[in-house]
Amino acid sequence: MFSSGKVVKLYYDVASPYSWLAFEVLFRYRNVWNIDLKLKPAYLGGVINGSGNRPPGLIPNKLLYMASDLKLLSEYFEVPMFKPATLSDKDSLIPMRFVTAVAEKDKKGDMLVERVSRELWKRMWNTHQDITLPASLTEAGLKAGLSTNEVEEILTLTKSQPIKDKLKSVTLEALEYKCFGLPFIVCHVNGKAEVFFGSDRFELMAYFIGEKWMGPHPTKPTM
Amino acid sequence: MFSSGKVVKLYYDVASPYSWLAFEVLFRYRNVWNIDLKLKPAYLGGVINGSGNRPPGLIPNKLLYMASDLKLLSEYFEVPMFKPATLSDKDSLIPMRFVTAVAEKDKKGDMLVERVSRELWKRMWNTHQDITLPASLTEAGLKAGLSTNEVEEILTLTKSQPIKDKLKSVTLEALEYKCFGLPFIVCHVNGKAEVFFGSDRFELMAYFIGEKWMGPHPTKPTM
Numbered sequence: 054m055f056s057s058g059k060v061v062k063l064y065y066d067v068a069s070p071y072s073w074l075a076f077e078v079l080f081r082y083r084n085v086w087n088i089d090l091k092l093k094p095a096y097l098g099g100v101i102n103g104s105g106n107r108p109p110g111l112i113p114n115k116l117l118y119m120a121s122d123l124k125l126l127s128e129y130f131e132v133p134m135f136k137p138a139t140l141s142d143k144d145s146l147i148p149m150r151f152v153t154a155v156a157e158k159d160k161k162g163d164m165l166v167e168r169v170s171r172e173l174w175k176r177m178w179n180t181h182q183d184i185t186l187p188a189s190l191t192e193a194g195l196k197a198g199l200s201t202n203e204v205e206e207i208l209t210l211t212k213s214q215p216i217k218d219k220l221k222s223v224t225l226e227a228l229e230y231k232c233f234g235l236p237f238i239v240c241h242v243n244g245k246a247e248v249f250f251g252s253d254r255f256e257l258m259a260y261f262i263g264e265k266w267m268g269p270h271p272t273k274p275t276m
Numbered sequence: 277m278f279s280s281g282k283v284v285k286l287y288y289d290v291a292s293p294y295s296w297l298a299f300e301v302l303f304r305y306r307n308v309w310n311i312d313l314k315l316k317p318a319y320l321g322g323v324i325n326g327s328g329n330r331p332p333g334l335i336p337n338k339l340l341y342m343a344s345d346l347k348l349l350s351e352y353f354e355v356p357m358f359k360p361a362t363l364s365d366k367d368s369l370i371p372m373r374f375v376t377a378v379a380e381k382d383k384k385g386d387m388l389v390e391r392v393s394r395e396l397w398k399r400m401w402n403t404h405q406d407i408t409l410p411a412s413l414t415e416a417g418l419k420a421g422l423s424t425n426e427v428e429e430i431l432t433l434t435k436s437q438p439i440k441d442k443l444k445s446v447t448l449e450a451l452e453y454k455c456f457g458l459p460f461i462v463c464h465v466n467g468k469a470e471v472f473f474g475s476d477r478f479e480l481m482a483y484f485i486g487e488k489w490m491g492p493h494p495t496k497p498t499m
Contacts, residue, residue: 104337107330114327114456118473125470129483233337247348250341253476256491260352268479 057087059262060241064227066097067152067173067184068145070123070134074252075236076170077132078269082255085271086264092166094152097145097235099224104233110140123178126252130269134178141183146220147211148173148184153220154210155194158203168197280310282485283464287450289320290375290396290407291368293346293357297475298459299393300355301492305478308494309487315389317375320368320458322447327456333363346401349475353492357401364406369443370434371396371407376443377433378417381426391420 063079065072076092083090101108109115120136127134152170159165172193176182182189187208194204210216230239230248238249242262249258259266286302288295299315306313324331332338343359350357375393382388395416399405405412410431417427433439453462453471461472465485472481482489 104335106335106338112327112329112456114451114454115329117454118456118471121470122473122477125480125484129480228337231337231340233335233341247344248341250345251476253474254345256479257348257352261348 057089058242059086059088059264060091061088061262062091062093062239062241064093064095064100064223064230064232064235064237064239065170066095066100066145066235067148067170067177068097069235070136070174070178071252072236073134073171073174073178074126074130074132075238076174077130078252078255079238080167081269082264082271085267086259086262088262092156092170093223093227094149094156094166094170094220095224095227095235095237096149096220099221100227100232100235100237103224103228104231106233116140134174136178137181141177141181143183143185145184148190150211150216150220151190151194151207153223154207154213154216155199157210157216157219158207165197165199169194169199172197280312281465282309282311282487283314284311284485285314285316285462285464287316287318287323287446287453287455287458287460287462288393289318289323289368289458290371290393290400291320292458293359293397293401294475295459296357296394296397296401297349297353297355298461299397301353301475301478302461303390304492305487305494308490309482309485311485315379315393316446316450317372317379317389317393317443318447318450318458318460319372319443322444323450323455323458323460326447326451327454329456339363357397359401360404364400364404366406366408368407371400371413373434373439373443374413374417374430376446377430377436377439378422380433380439380442381430388420388422392417392422395420 061079063075065076079090123134123136152166155169156166173184176184176189176193184190190208191204194207227237234250236252238258240247240258240262247261256266284302286298288299302313346357346359375389378392379389396407399407399412399416407413413431414427417430450460457473459475461481463470463481463485470484479489
């Protein structure tokens with residue numbers, strides 16, 4: 054396909070359900086808008102600490118809102134996420150190193166990163182499993198289409214210094230764009246860059262890149 | 277007009293530019309969606325303290341984002357707001373008591389509250405004037421169509437206990453809905469209530485109330 058020259062970088066962490074929403078929407082629109090979508094697995098904890106922000110879960114009213122907000126968003130966007138009764142206190146450093154290792158292995162395209170990320174979101178925001186355990190990462194990798202050997206290799210890579218450094222450098226890259234939370238989307242169009250935080254700026258993003266927002270299902274016929 | 281039974285309550289503070297956006301959008305859609313729009317002038321400081329939240333301005337990266345976000349939103353929504361070089365540290369308690377006094381005087385409709393609120397937003401988020409000064413409130417009142425005598429009366433009311441209590445009670449009402457920031461929108465449809473925070477949930481709100489989101493200009497022909 055002829056490139057439109059519109060580059061969209063998605064900084065995300067599977068610990069963030071709103072990142073999942075942004076991820077699915079951008080994949081649905083990738084061909085519709087003819088954007089060059091670049092996946093940037095990052096570490097939410099590093100973004101929060103690096104920007105001096107606080108996680109939203111610390112405010113009880115925000116947590117309550119998150120439950121009803123995710124429920125309605127999930128229905129409208131058809132992304133099967135919902136808030137567990139209590140939020141996991143597990144850190145996403147290990148799973149995001151795992152995703153980073155998949156991305157390093159999958160240099161040619163990002164089909165594997167796409168599938169592995171989605172499996173991890175499902176485990177965290179749908180079936181509510183602990184994704185910090187190697188067995189859980191293994192199962193996610195297998196479901197995403199990796200072989201047992203590939204999963205083994207990626208689990209080993211996950212503990213390696215280059216992968217740790219890679220995740221750190223992508224997280225720092227996000228902070229250089231003045232990121233303070235995830236998802237964080239950087240759009241490059243006609244030599245201009247614009248950043249969008251969260252999963253609620255798609256319509257505005259479409260306006261910025263000169264495309265049309267057609268709701269969460271661009272290829273479904275509307276009523 | 278036959279009532280649709282759809283009640284939409286907008287809790288807002290003129291210190292919040294995103295409240296201005298929500299306010300203009302809801303007025304544009306009021307007749308299109310046939311909603312019973314109820315303006316609820318509240319006090320942002322009370323909401324922040326009451327929910328244990330922190331103002332967004334404390335995080336430098338959020339402040340930077342706010343400037344570019346408001347600029348693009350302003351253009352797309354055609355609401356002439358932009359962030360001043362440095363945010364005002366003036367508290368909005370006095371101006372919101374002033375708006376509350378206007379609302380109490382204007383029991384029959386909300387034309388005056390609408391106009392006065394808009395004038396205050398313009399001063400705070402367009403011309404960047406100090407809206408805590410009586411002279412500034414007076415000018416806003418006059419521009420909104422109040423007579424000198426009416427402004428005098430409202431300025432006196434602003435200092436009265438019933439008005440102070442009224443603003444407090446509306447703010448507490450928002451907190452009872454588990455509010456943690458403004459704008460905060462409560463929709464009542466078919467015996468169900470749903471809350472929406474911020475000015476980026478209109479499409480989702482339309483879905484909830486069974487109406488159609490047509491972008492920021494529902495009555496303008498689209499291309």
